[in-house]
Amino acid sequence: MSAEFQEQIYRHTTASATRSWRERRGRYLLEGTRCKDCGAIHYPRRTVCSTCNSRNLEPFKHPTTGTIVMANICWQATGVHFGYGENIPRISTVIRLDDGATILAEVADTDIPKIVEGARVEMVLKKLHRESNSTWMYGYKFVVVD
Structure with a gap:
């Protein structure tokens, strides 16, 4: 209110x-x-x-594993005034799961040079964002496995 x-x-x-x-x-x-x-x-x-x-x-x-088909890196500004804080990468990828299904997901906790087409990834649960009622929304992201 x-x-x-x-x-x-x-x-x-x-x-x-x-x-x-x-x-x-x-x-x-x-x-x-x-x-x-x-x-x-x-x-x-x-x-x-x-x-x-x-x-x-x-x-x-x-399955919770797959390969990266395509990746896109978008630099997101942080801080009180956007553009004056630290820029962090948000890496959106198209992932083909091992059963052939294709999904759109983010890659987290991975160095940017490792995110290439054909890299193997595995699903992990992460905090996505905080809601207006102060609860955390969880969901899946992927990490590159070596």
Whole structure:
């Protein structure tokens, strides 16, 4: 609440306990879906197969290892006034998991020269950001394994 608005303002970035509970298996275990009819795998989970339009899907746990297909480094400014603080890299990558599924994820705790196409990566759980209600949102990131 604020002094100007007495009612609580709904924010799209506020953590929802219900939504977090429903998405926990995908966020923490990389669980998607597999079509029982055509065998197509999907991440994140879906209710309809994008290959054959079947609704006959089952939960499927993807492997936590894969290879980097493409990487992009974006330098993010920190500090009170953006541009006057330290610049930190945010490394977004396209990762092909060992079962063939492709996901977009960040690479953390890795030296920048090691992040190249074809490098082997493994999933780890990390803090993603702090919500407006002071709770931490956790999720997956990847690290390069030697």
